[in-house]
Amino acid sequence: MHVPDGFINAPTSAVTAVVAAGAIAVSLRGARRELDERTAPLAGLVAAFIFAxxxxxxxxxAGTSGHLLGGALAAILVGPCTxxxxxSVVLLMQGILFxxxxxTALGVNITDMAIVTTVVSYALFRALVKVLPRSRRSVTVASxxxxxxxxxxAAVAFTLIYAIGGTTDVSIGKVATAMIGVHVLIGIGEAVITALTVGAVIAVRPDLVHGARGLEQRLKLRVNGELVDAPSAPAAVTPVAVRTSRRALWVSGLVTxxxxxxxxxxxxxxxxxGLEKVAADHGIDRKAEQHASADSPLADYGVKDVEDARLSGGLAGVIGVGVTVVAGSAVFWTLRRRRAADDVSPASTTSVENV
Structure with a gap:
């Protein structure tokens, strides 16, 4: 659902850019609360996985395809702000490099694909988790x-943006019907990918899944026909084992x-x-403009001057994953360090000095 240049007029694009910038500013502050030493590396990996x-x-x-948007997956794994x-990191890398x-439509894309999908999905996810049984399976179902x-x-959001600032005279009713119809089908694929990924992470490290926190259940034992809480077991997992497990998850996720x-x-x-098909069928793309990075060495997910299509696309994909994981990790580690610095408050420093 990447919106190209020329679909939305300049004033509306500018407004969505302001909305996107404001949401990113709020998210930067919120992510400092969500991220810790365990989840900061995972956040960079999530961005790379979404790109892939x-x-x-x-x-x-017939004649239409879809792909993951990723807002729900990211929000459930690492938190809505993160x-x-x-x-947003994925969209930025895709727009500049590929x-x-x-x-000029970056604000539209961030508003539609990053903000709307994340806010809507996480709000619904939290509502479902509250009414479903408190279990890991419920997290997967809610996902x-x-x-x-x-x-x-997101399709509805694009339709509204197009109704305000579309550059062609197309019936909004037709656009809405076509967009929502095809994206309901794409949503099924999104749901399967999200549920499988969340379920896989929960199976090995449920403590790293933001949406699963606080849902752990005490082990029950049946004694004389009645279920009772099992006694708490002593901590058998060492910090080294935890770090090793986290590192193994990160490496396996990156390799995947x-x-x-x-x-x-x-x-x-x-x-x-979906968007490309609707745009071509209904004439939304009549004023589409050539991308400013059309001459990029990685444009259209291929490496320039590499003739073999398989090799060209594969190299571009590997480069994209590498750049995204580095850029994402840099952002999230910086936020994590800022949080650690904030935790060392002047009040606590004064208390220590007075001892």
């Missing part, structure tokens, strides 16, 4: 539903992202995605 999976367009209808930043999503709804919500972007992406659907 977005390269895997899957067919959803999630907005994760998707000519995917217009640069599926939240991701499913987030995609048509590299394989998806560098190899599996070659087999992705070549059909236009």
């Amino acid at each position: 999976v977005q390269m895997l367009n899957f067919p959803v209808a 999630g907005v930043l994760c998707v 000519a995917d999503g217009g640069l 599926f539903v939240a991701a499913l709804v987030s995609v048509p919500a 992202s590299l394989v998806l972007a560098g190899f599996v992406s070659y087999y992705a659907s070549s059909s236009p995605d």
Whole structure:
């Protein structure tokens, strides 16, 4: 659903840029509360994983494909504020390096794909978790539903933005019907990917899943036909083992992202995605402009001057994952260090000096 340059007029694009900048500023402050030494590395990995999976367009209808948006996945794994930043980093890398999503439309894309999907999905996710049984399975089910709804919500948001600042005279009713219809189907794919990923992380490190915090249940034992709480077991996991487990998860996630972007992406659907199909069918793209980075060495997810399509796309995917994980990790580690600095308050320093 990357909106190119020329779909939305300049004033509306400017307003969405202000909205996006404000949301990112709020998210930077919120992410400092969400991130700690365990989740800061995971956040950078989540951004890289979203970049990789977005390269895997899957067919959803005749001549149409879809791809992960990632807002629900990021929000549930690392928190809503950090999630907005994760998707924003991905969109920024795609727009600058790969000519995917217009640069003048960056505010539109962040508002639609990062803010709307994250806010809608996480609000629905939290509501579902409160009414469902307190279990890991409930987190997975809530993830599926939240991701499913987030995609048509983004389609509605685009339709509203287009109604305000669209550059072509197209019936908004037709745009809304087409956009919501195809993105409900894409939402199913988004839901499956999100639920499988969240479920996989919960299976190995539930403590790292932001949306699963506070849902642990005491082990029950049946004694004389009645269920009673099992006695608390002594801590058997050492800090070294925890760090090793976290490192193993990070490495396996990075390797998976590299394989998806560098190899599996070659087999992705070549059909236009939902927005591209609707734009072509209804004339929304009549005033589309060439991307400012169209001459980038990585434009269109291929390495310039590499003739072999498989090798060109694979190298571009690997480079994209690498750049995204580095950029994302730098942002999130900086926020983590800022939080650590804030925790050392003047009041606590004074108390120590007075002892």
